[in-house]
Amino acid sequence: MQRSLRDHAYFGTVGLLAGFTMLLLLAPTAVVLIISFTGGITLKFPPPSWSVRWYVELLKSDEIIQPAITSLKVAVMATIGSGILGTAAALGIARSRSQFARLLDALFMSPMVLPAMAFGLSLLLVFNMLAIRLSTATLVLGHIIICVPYVIRMVGASLQQLNPALITASLSLGASRWYTFRRITLPLIRRGIFASGFVAFLSSFDNVPVSLFLADARTEVLPIKLWAILEGSLDVRVAAVSGVIVIATLLGLVLAERLGGLNRPDQNR
Template sequence: MQSSLADRFYDAAVHALAAFGMLLLLAPTFVVLVISFTGGITLKFPPSSWSLRWYLELLQSREIIEPALTSLKVAGLATLLSTILGGVAAIGLARNQSKVARVLDALFMSPMVLPAMAFGLSLLLVFNVLGIRLSVATLVLGHTIICVPFVIRMVGASIQQLNPILITCSLSLGASRWYTFRRVTLPLIKRGILASAFVAFLSSFDNVPVSLFLADARTEVLPIKLWAILEGSLDVRVAAMSGVIVIVTLIGLICAEAFGGVTRQVGAR
C-alpha cells in the first residue's frame, strides 16, 4: 500500500510526540540523579564538577534524617493497618452484590475521589475541637484512610480473578472455611495483597495533603520537610535526598516486579 503525504506526516507527528512524551516521563528521574552528584553549590545543570559531597552532607543533616525516619515509621504503620483492615474488608465485599456492600465499597473508595486537603483539614479541626494533640498516631490514622482505597481495589481485583470453583472444591472435600481461606484463597491473592501494600506504602510516604495539616514540629515528615526547605532556598541536600528516594524506589520496584509483577497490578488499577 502506498502512503500519502498526510499519512507520512501523521506517522512522523505521532512518533515525535511519543518520543517527546517518553523523554518527558524519564527526564525528572534522570535530572534528579545527575544533579545529586554535583560538586557545586548551585543547581546548575549540567553540573560543572562531580562529587558525593551532598550525600555526605545529607548523612550529617539530622533535620532531614529525622523526618525521613518519621515518614518510614508512619508509612509502615499505615501500610500495616490499611492492608490488614482493607484486605479483610475487600474479602468480605468481594462477590457480595447486596446494596450494603456497594455502599460500603463506595465509602471505602471515596478518599480517592475527595480532594485530600479537605480531609486533612477536617481531621485537624476534629483533633482541635476534641483537644487531641497531634502525634505519630494521629498522622497514621489519617494516612491509613488515604491508603485504604488502593488496598480495596487491588485486593478486590485479585479476588475477582480467583476461580470460585477452587473454593467450592476445597469446601466440598471437607476443608473448614478457615483452612480453605488459609490454604486456597490467601496463597492465590497473596500477590494482590503484596502489590497493594507496596502502593499503599509509597502513597503514605509521599502523602502531602494530609501531612500538611497533621504534621507539626515534633512529627515532621519528609515530603513536608523537603517542601519547606525548597520554599526557603534551593538547598542541594534536597537533591541528595531525592537521589536516595529515586534509587530506593527503583530497587523496590525491581524487587516487587521480580516478586509479583507490580507494574501489571498498578497498571490494572
C-alpha cells in the same frame, strides 16, 4: 498498499505520543538525579561540576535523617494497617453483589477522589471535634485512610481473577472458611496484597497534604522537612534526598518483581 500506509501512520503517531508522554514523565526525575551529583552549592542545571559530596552530606545531616526515620516508621505502620483493613474490605466487597457493597466501595474510594488538601483539612476538623490531640497516632491513622483505597483496588483485582470453584470445592470438602481463606484464597491473592502494600508504602512515605495537617509539632516527616528547606534556600541536599528515594524505589520495584513475580501468572490458578 493504502492500508499498510495507514497502519504505519497510526502506529507511528501512537509511538510518537507515547514517547512524548514518557519524556514528560521521566524528564523531571532525570533532571533531579543529574542535579544531585553537582559539585556546586546551588540547584543549577546543568551542573557546573560533578561530585557525590551532597550524598555524603546526607549522612551527616541529622535534620534530614531524623524526619526520614519518622517517615519510614509511619509508612510501615500505615502499610500494615491499610493492608489488613483493605484486604478485609476487598474480600467483603468482592463476595457481595448487594447495593450496599457498591455503596461501601464508593465510600472507601472517596479519599482518592477528594482534593488532597481538602481531605487533610477535613481529617483535622474531625479530630478537633472529637477532642483528639494530634500525634503520631493521628498521622498514622490519616495515612491508613488514604492508603486503604489502593489496597482495596489491587486486592480486589486479584480476587476478580480467583476461580470461585476453588473456594466452593474447599468448602464442600469440609474445610472451614478460615482454613479455606488461609490455604486457598490468601496464597492466590498474595501478589495483589504484596503489590498493594508496596504502593501503599510509597503513598504514605511521600504524602504531603495529610502530613501537613495531622503531624504535631514534635512529629516531623521527610516531605514536610524538604518543603521547609526549599522555602528557605535551594539546598542541593534536597536533590540528593530525591535521588536516594528514586533509586530506592527502582530497587524496590526490581526486588518486588524478583520476590513476588507480579507480572507472572500464578501457576496455581
